[in-house]
Amino acid sequence: MDIKKIDTRHATQNRFELSRGNSFPFTGYPFAMNYFSLETDAGNWWFDPQSQHFRGIRLTHQPTMWAGTKGDFCSLRILPVTQETQGLMDVAYNSRKSEFHPNVLSIYQDVNELTTKVIPSEFGGTMLLKGASRGKGIILSFPAAGKLDMSDECVIRGRAQQSSVRSEAPLELFFEISVSTKISTRQDIDEEHTQFVFEGDEIELRIGTSYISYEYAHNNIPKKSEEELYQDITDCWNQKLNKVLVNDSCEERVSTFYHSLYRAFLYPQRMFEFDKDHRPVHFDMHSGQTRPGYLYTNNGLWDTARTVYPLFSLIEKDEFEKILEGFLNVYREGGYLPKWLAPDDGGGMPGNLIDTVIADAAQKNIRLDLMPEFLEAMIHSAEDVSQGLPLGRIFCNEYNRYGYVPSDMNESVNNSLDYSYSDYCIYVVAKKLDQEAVAQKYCQRAMNYRNLFSPEDGFMVARDRNGKFRSRFDPYSWGGDYTEGSAWQSTFAVPQDIRGLINLYGGKDEFEKVVVKLANSDPKYHVGGYGHVIHEMAEMEINKFGQINIGNQPSFHLPYLYSFIGKSFYMQPLLKQIMTKLFNSGWEAYPGDEDNGSMASWFIFSSLGFYPFTAGSNQYVIGMPLFDRVIITLSSGKKLTILTERNNDQAQFIDSILIDNKPYVESYLNQAxxxxxTEIKYTxxxxxxxxxxxSASIPYSLSDAEKDTSILV
Structure with missing residues (x-):
């Protein structure tokens, strides 16, 4: 895959009312500490691919639009200007003559024929101003907060700051900009903007950044030439993208895949640097000290746990091992495993789904050396309520007392179901570590999801502290007891035990009626606890896949439910239609928020023909392959080849499967x-x-695993 075929403006045409990705056009290394992007507008949606004006090139750490303007912590804005545009805060640019790629950002301004070219390094980058002859310079400002500390003839130093502070030690990004020529003038335009004008025709800025100190920022200024830096980042991206080689007669679908793969490698972002002995170190936001080891940020685990980390376990194990260590450092320094890092943990979203990341890693023998401490951390979150911020399981006392989170607590149903799933994950890790007593305790608690199933209503329904189900239940009502959905999207959030859920419905026949209605219903909703239409509702209505709102994470696994009733052929056309109708390589690329690689990874897995339905089970549910030929280089160095014959639009079903030339009739693939x-051949x-x-082949469920311990390996 040629990195120049990736347009970073992919999935960036969005607005508050409707998301088609809610992504940003990031240029930088995979998992970079900093990204460079173009800022065209003020506010949360600060990039519009159709805009012909821009406010600057932003050095950014934006995790999501929903973090708000100040959520782009420690960010810096650099607006290139010339004599004609000096003093302006918004200037025209020619998008057709500009380049938006992961390895280079180049902005062309017609009015003065100025080209600004950015090539990132691991901790900074170079910015070359070329073309215009008079008065080239830059205007520096801070999208959130910051200070310019000094400038001399050839150096600018400052600190981009964290505006919204939750931890004890506010984060700062120290930066040093080395200019290739003299700074002729410095002018404070106002309290927020400072203009620098340079001598000479071609100006190169070399930028170094650090979360630790000016000394580190100075040492992080790239030393290599522009050509060498360009080759380094190009090679790095090509190496990542070429882990999966896709061939298909439809070029647009191939492009969609690689744009999603690009997005899967953006988050989480590194917060560690290297000391003089090239050992990883990071800034501890709780003590204010420099600590050894890895640290990562900008991740909503409620989103990414479902798809991103299972993907990393297959093709990005080296980085995944560092990420796991970084998440453990969050626990060591902040007291709880992370839920939503930006940059420190704000505790957003229900549950504590990092537990699924840990369980999946344990089952795949990834960083087993960390698992004893991870188990300690998982149990701590399950048993001890945090003081202050909503970290860990914020309703664990109520959940442990009642076996569910009562209805007077926010999003009680989703919290209950996610806690139950986390209990299963503790069971998996404890069993891996031969801690049988712990495993059995949490195995029993993993069945707590049953406490919210209302036989009368046929859904997961909130209960009060006296055990009474909520009256006047409405399965189409969003919010309140549910997170970004209604009972239709939330009831099936028990991926650890779908067989047990089927039993609650009275068996496969009754469950089949429900999941057929799940897909064949109108995309109906009532605004419920939200009180107004939110974008996820609008997307479900527009996408028109019934109550399967694939544009949001709680629905990611819903198309695969049909495997559990022995009717995989129900879901094959459903998956093919979702992938071909709702995903593309353009500016409106996704059916909802992409969210830190989570939806991109859903598409990657689904297009390959298998999906990690239950973390920690070592199984992948077979779905529907999209491409003629795929060769995956796994982290182990082994090759997985996927071939699909008679792969045309009218072929909506799998007719046969061969694995290594032998007939295969199971509904799932094992980690082995x-x-x-391995070669998988679909016809x-x-x-x-x-x-x-x-029809007798049913994917993993905890109820079955407890009867047959060989299922959980």
Missing amino acids: LFEKD LGIVPNPRCIS
Whole structure:
């Protein structure tokens, strides 16, 4: 894959009312400490791909639009100007003559024929101002907060600051800009903007940044030439993207895949640097000290746990191992495993789904050396309420007392179900560590989801402290007891035990009626606890896949439910339609918020034909392949080859499966297949073949695993 074919403006055409990705056009290394982007507008949605004006090139750490303007902590804005545009805060640019790629950002201004070219390094980058002959310079400002501390003939130093502070030690990004020529004038335009004008025709700025000190920022200024820096970042991105080689007759679908793969490698962002002995160090936002080891930020684990980290376990194990250590450092320094890091933990969203990341890693034998301490941290979150910020399981006392979170607590149903899933994850890790008593305790608690199932209503329904289900139940009402959805999206959030859920419905036949209605219903909703239409409601209505709101994380696993009733052929056309109708490589690329690589990774898995339905089970549910040929280089160095014959638009079903030239009729793939060179060959058909996948082959459920301990390996 040629990195120049990736346009970073992918999924950036959005607004408050409707998300088609809610992404930013980031240029920088994979998992970079900083990204460079173009700022065209004020506010949360500060980039519009259709805008013909820009306010500056932003050095950014923006995790999501929803973090707000000040959520782009420690950010810096650099607006290139010439004599014609000096003093202006918003200038025209030519988007057709500009370049937006992961390895280079180049902005062309017609009015003065000025080209500004940015090539990132690991901790900074170079910015070359070329073309215009008179008065080239820059205007520096801070989107959130910051200070310019000094400037001399050839150096500018400052600190971009964290506006919204939750931890004890506010974060600062120290930066040093080394200018290739003399600064002829410095002018404070107002309290927020400072203009520097340089001597000479071609100006190169070399930028170093650090969360630790000016000394580190100075040492982080790139030393290599522009050509060498360009080659380094290009090679790095090509190495990442070429982990998966996709061939298909439809170029647009291939492009969609690689744009999603680019997005999967953006988060979480590194917060560590290297000391003089090239050992990783980071700034501890609780003590204000420099600590050894890795640290990462900008991740909503409620979103990313479902898809991003299972993907990393397959193709990005080296970085994943560092990320796990970084998450453990969050626990060591802040007292709880992270929930929503930006840059420190704000505790956003229900549950504590980092537990699923840990369980999945444990089952795949990734960083087993960390698992004893991770288990300690998981149990701490499950048993001890945080004081102050909503970290860990904020309703764990109520959950542990009642077996569910009572209805007077916010988002009680989703919190209850996510806690139950986390209990399963503790069970997995404890079992891996041969701590049988702990495993059995949390295995029992992993069944707590049953306490909210209302046989009368046929959904997961909130209960009060006396055990009474909420009266006047409305399955289409959003919010209140549910998170970004209604009972339709939330009821099935028990991926650890779908077989047990089926039993609550009275068996496969009754469950089949429900999941058929799930897809075949109108995308109906009542605003409920939100009191107004939120963008997820609008997206479900526009996307028109019934109550399967694939534009939001709680629905990610819903298309795969049909495997659990032995009817995989139900979901095959459903998945193909979702992938081909709701995803593309353009500016309106996704059916909802992309969210730190989570939706990109959903598309990657689904297009490959398998999905990590239950973390920690070592299984992937077979779905529907999208491409003619895929060769995946796994982290182990082994190759997974996926071939799809008769792969045309009218072929909506899998007719047969061969694995290493042998017929395969199971509804899932085991992790063992990914530990050796394997070839999976699908042949598609126009009508369903119910015998292709055995109706007796049902993916993992905890209820079954407890009967047959060989299932959990």
